[in-house]
Every structure is written in C-alpha cells, then in structure tokens.
Amino acid sequence: MQSMENYRGREEIVYQVYPKSFCDSDGDDIGDLKGITEKLGYLKDLGITMLWICPVYASPMDDNGYDISDYYSMNPMFGTMDEMEQLIHEAGRKGIKIMMDLVLNHTSDEHEWFRKALADPQSKYRDYYIFETLQNGCPPSNLRSVFGGSVWEPVPGTDEYYFHSFSKKQPDLNWENKEMRSELYEMIRWWMNKGIAGFRVDAINFIKKDLNASVIKPDGKDGLASCFPYTRNVEGIQKFLKEMRKEVFEPCGCITVSEAVDVPYSELGNYIGDQGCFSMMFDFHYTNFDLEGNDEKWHKRKDWTMEEFRELLFESQEEIQKTGWQGLFIENHDQPRAVNKFFPFKEDQTYEASTVLAGMYFFLRGTPFIYQGQELGVKNVWRDSIESFDDIESRGQYETALSDGCTKEEALYYINLRSRDNARQMIDWEEAGRQENDKKSVLSFYKEMTALRKRESCLVQGSFKPHREYGKDVVAYERNDGFTRILVLCNFSKIRQEIKNVDGKILLSNQPVIQGFLEPFQVIVIKK
Ligand code: GLC
Numbered sequence: 101m102q103s104m105e106n107y108r109g110r111e112e113i114v115y116q117v118y119p120k121s122f123c124d125s126d127g128d129d130i131g132d133l134k135g136i137t138e139k140l141g142y143l144k145d146l147g148i149t150m151l152w153i154c155p156v157y158a159s160p161m162d163d164n165g166y167d168i169s170d171y172y173s174m175n176p177m178f179g180t181m182d183e184m185e186q187l188i189h190e191a192g193r194k195g196i197k198i199m200m201d202l203v204l205n206h207t208s209d210e211h212e213w214f215r216k217a218l219a220d221p222q223s224k225y226r227d228y229y230i231f232e233t234l235q236n237g238c239p240p241s242n243l244r245s246v247f248g249g250s251v252w253e254p255v256p257g258t259d260e261y262y263f264h265s266f267s268k269k270q271p272d273l274n275w276e277n278k279e280m281r282s283e284l285y286e287m288i289r290w291w292m293n294k295g296i297a298g299f300r301v302d303a304i305n306f307i308k309k310d311l312n313a314s315v316i317k318p319d320g321k322d323g324l325a326s327c328f329p330y331t332r333n334v335e336g337i338q339k340f341l342k343e344m345r346k347e348v349f350e351p352c353g354c355i356t357v358s359e360a361v362d363v364p365y366s367e368l369g370n371y372i373g374d375q376g377c378f379s380m381m382f383d384f385h386y387t388n389f390d391l392e393g394n395d396e397k398w399h400k401r402k403d404w405t406m407e408e409f410r411e412l413l414f415e416s417q418e419e420i421q422k423t424g425w426q427g428l429f430i431e432n433h434d435q436p437r438a439v440n441k442f443f444p445f446k447e448d449q450t451y452e453a454s455t456v457l458a459g460m461y462f463f464l465r466g467t468p469f470i471y472q473g474q475e476l477g478v479k480n481v482w483r484d485s486i487e488s489f490d491d492i493e494s495r496g497q498y499e500t501a502l503s504d505g506c507t508k509e510e511a512l513y514y515i516n517l518r519s520r521d522n523a524r525q526m527i528d529w530e531e532a533g534r535q536e537n538d539k540k541s542v543l544s545f546y547k548e549m550t551a552l553r554k555r556e557s558c559l560v561q562g563s564f565k566p567h568r569e570y571g572k573d574v575v576a577y578e579r580n581d582g583f584t585r586i587l588v589l590c591n592f593s594k595i596r597q598e599i600k601n602v603d604g605k606i607l608l609s610n611q612p613v614i615q616g617f618l619e620p621f622q623v624i625v626i627k628k
Pocket residue numbers: 163166167203266302303359433434
C-alpha cells in the first residue's frame with residue numbers, strides 16, 4: 101500500500117509571533133497586524149520561511165486570545181481583516197507562509213454559540229458545549245481546571261454547570277456533536293481559502309473527555325484533583341483526529357502542527373506519521389524537565405541535571421523518528437525564556453549560553469520553531485507583585501501554590517520562574533537593530549543557523565543518532581542522510597571538555613575552535 105505519510109512542512113523554518121508584544125505600528129503600546137507586516141523584512145533576513153501567528157481573532161482576551169468569540173473576525177486591538185489579508189499577501193511576496201493558531205477545544209463564553217446555549221436550553225447550541233446538572237447539591241466532580249479552580253462553573257439561576265478545561269470564560273466544545281464539528285471544519289476551509297498554509301492546533305488532545313467519575317482523590321489542599329487524566333489523551337480521541345484529517349487537513353493540503361502535551365509515545369501514530377492527523381507535533385516530554393510529576397504545578401520544582409534533560413531529548417528524537425516528524429522548540433508563549441530555564445545563574449546567561457542552546461535544538465530532526473525574541477537572547481523579567489501579571493495561568497498557579505502551603509513570597513518566586521508573561525514582554529527593536537550590526541550577536545548566530553539548515557539537506561532529511569561518549573554535560577548527536585554525516589556537539593559545562601577523534605569540516609561554531617576541545621558553552625557543527 102502506498103504510504104500516506106504527510107511530509108508537508110519539513111523544510112520550513114518557523115517563527116512564532118505573539119502579536120500583542122511583537123511590534124506596535126500605531127503607538128498604543130500593543131503590537132498589531134500592521135506591525136507584523138512592517139517586520140517582514142527583518143524576518144526574511146533572519147531566514148525564516150513561515151510564521152505562526154498566535155490568536156488574533158475577536159476575543160475578550162481573558163486568556164490573551166485563546167478565548168475566541170468569533171473565528172471569522174479580527175480583534176480590533178490587532179487590526180482589521182483587510183490588514184490580515186494584506187499581511188498574508190505581503191508575506192507571500194517575500195516567500196513567507198502563514199500559519200494561524202487554531203483553537204478547537206473551546207470558545208469564549210462570549211461566542212455566539214455559547215450565548216445562544218445559555219439563553220435557550222432547547223437550542224441546538226446547548227449540545228455544542230458540555231452541561232451537567234447538580235449531583236446531590238455538589239458540582240458533578242472535583243476536577244481542577246488547568247488554570248486553577250473547578251472545571252465546573254454554575255449557570256446562574258439554574259442547578260446546572262458547564263464544563264471548562266481552562267478558564268471559566270473558555271467553555272469546552274462538545275466534540276461528540278457532529279454538527280458542531282462540521283461548523284469547525286467549515287471555518288478551517290474558509291481560512292485556507294484566504295491563502296494561509298496551515299495551522300498550529302491548540303490543546304488538541306483535550307477534545308475527548310471522560311467525565312463519568314465524580315469524586316476523585318484530591319491531589320492538593322483545595323480538595324481538587326488534576327483534570328488531565330480525564331480530559332487529555334482520552335481513549336477514543338483517534339476517531340475525531342481521523343475525521344478531521346479526512347474532512348479538512350488532507351483535502352486542503354494544510355501544514356499542521358499539533359500542541360499535544362503528554363501523548364504517550366505508544367500513541368504517536370494518532371498524531372503523526374502514515375495515518376496521523378498532523379504534519380508534525382510538538383513533543384513536550386522534554387519541556388517541563390524542571391517540574392515534578394505531571395500535574396504541572398509551578399511550585400513543585402525538581403532538581404535536574406543536563407544529563408537527565410539530554411536523555412529526555414534523545415528519547416523524544418528516537419521515538420518520533422520511528423513514526424513521523426516533530427516541531428522543534430525551546431521556547432514558546434507558554435514557557436519562560438530558555439536561557440533562564442537552563443542557566444538559573446545570572447552570570448551564566450551570556451551570548452555563549454543563548455547560542456549553545458540554539459545550536460543544541462536547531463539541528464535536531466524536525467522543523468525548527470523560533471519564538472519571538474529568542475533570536476535576540478531575551479531573558480525573563482522579574483515582577484514584584486502578583487498584580488503585575490497579565491496572565492490567567494500565573495494568577496491561578498499563585499492561588500494553587502498558596503493553597504498548597506507556600507508563603508506569598510515563595511509563591512511569587514515560583515510564579516516568576518515559570519510565568520508565561522516572561523515570554524510576552526514587548527520586543528525591544530532598538531536592541532534588534534543593534535544586534536543586526538553586530539557579527540557576534542545572538543541574532544547573527546541565528547542567521548548563520550538558518551542559512552546552514554537551508555544549505556545542508558542532510559539537516560532536513562538525515563536520520564538522528566545520539567552520542568553519549570563526550571561526557572555527561574555534552575549534548576552530541578549526528579545527522580546522516582546516507583551521503584553526508586553532520587555532528588553537533590554542545591558543551592553545557594563550565595569546564596573545557598576534551599573531544600577525541602573528531603575531525604571534519606567546521607560548519608558553525610559560537611566560539612573560536614581549538615582542535616580536540618570544546619570550550620565552556622561551545623557549540624560546534626562538523627561535517628564528516
Ligand atoms: C494552549 C495555549 C495556551 C492557552 C491554552 C488554552 O496551551 O498554548 O496559551 O492558554 O492552550 O487555549
């Protein structure tokens with residue numbers, strides 16, 4: 101049988117834009133669509149080929165745009181549909197594709213469907229969401245939502261509740277309803293007709309639920325239990341993924357990347373590969389290496405070593421290589437800045453640190469994604485009070501930390517380390533300008549990396565093979581396409597490392613190369 105595998109998007113280099121803090125074209129201190137269009141020249145010079153734009157749809161912004169009230173119109177804060185079309189057009193002229201964010205697990209509570217569902221319990225829209233009646237005077241279960249508090253929100257004046265995995269202003273859609281699914285597919289076709297290349301698909305492994313259990317053993321002092329086992333990666337989800345591929349992604353030729361946290365490696369085939377729904381996926385198994393357990397509480401931190409991280413990364417590469425393709429990333433709008441996460445001490449957060457991290461992930465097997473500001477080596481920004489956070493997850497995590505017994509100071513400390521606001525600071529374009537004129541800047545290094553990936557097809561097509569022989573603090577791997585072998589060596593130690601029997605042509609390094617050694621925080625890419 102002919103392979104059905106979806107190879108779309110493998111050659112791309114993607115740049116993720118968080119519109120609110122990317123570039124402000126009209127002086128209101130909020131980034132906008134015109135600002136993105138203005139920076140297409142900068143992005144082209146950086147060498148990227150595709151943009152993923154975080155949600156710009158109409159939204160009350162409870163979760164900064166991931167609460168969509170109308171999939172068919174733009175949030176006036178960001179601009180107009182004409183400006184969106186202009187952006188798609190101008191990007192196309194520069195050879196840059198556009199990938200929109202696609203939020204299908206939930207809408208805003210201000211979406212017309214939800215308003216109609218509330219206004220008239222008999223309307224067909226009632227079944228577009230998940231409603232339940234009080235059980236013995238209690239909410240239907242004691243599950244905790246991702247952003248803290250119960251997943252069940254009372255409908256005022258009734259004995260009913262509606263279900264939300266995320267904030268209470270993000271009611272979950274009921275994927276069991278076929279008509280609702282058809283409406284979503286229609287919307288996807290509509291966007292593809294605008295000339296975009298595809299989608300980053302939000303929280304897609306939440307669409308199937310198992311809500312039968314009512315009392316679950318609490319895992320925190322709030323009396324609630326993590327919703328993940330009942331809302332994420334639930335058996336039966338493959339039916340919806342298959343349908344979506346057949347109905348829209350395949351016929352429309354979409355390039356798709358799924359956000360799907362904690363999918364067991366044994367279930368990758370539902371997402372990627374011959375029969376999978378998406379062109380690629382983000383694998384999060386190596387992302388939360390600094391947190392304990394998988395309930396993702398930010399105050400439950402864990403000691404980690406680079407060797408442990410390396411093993412998670414290698415496992416991810418080897419597992420995904422068996423099935424399909426992944427999107428490579430070290431940052432996104434939900435994560436703190438990578439240089440802070442990997443190098444907790446300020447004195448280590450240098451040019452070398454940012455570039456060794458960059459070299460480490462960029463040449464792995466997969467499509468590299470660069471999160472805005474990462475190419476400038478941007479760092480976290482400390483906040484002194486919980487009020488200064490504009491992120492619903494940070495506030496929820498703060499409450500959870502307090503209820504689990506942290507002091508206010510401790511809670512604030514943990515939130516600062518992990519807050520999504522770290523990634524959502526306005527880009528400093530003066531700094532970008534400075535780095536453009538500096539050959540030894542993080543930005544210049546990223547430009548060398550994008551050029552190299554385009555030049556060496558082995559970096560796209562080659563297989564991945566881990567190397568452990570250079571020491572526990574060295575992340576080393578090889579790409580091999582049958583003609584060429586490329587070795588990537590990254591020293592995460594502050595001590596010079598000896599490397600024996602390594603020769604070949606140096607393609608890239610962030611520091612002067614000394615034969616036979618790796619300097620502290622040095623990355624070297626070698627063609628054998
Ligand atoms: C995804 C997004 C995140 C958002 C959540 C709810 O995880 O990346 O920013 O808050 O989904 O839509």
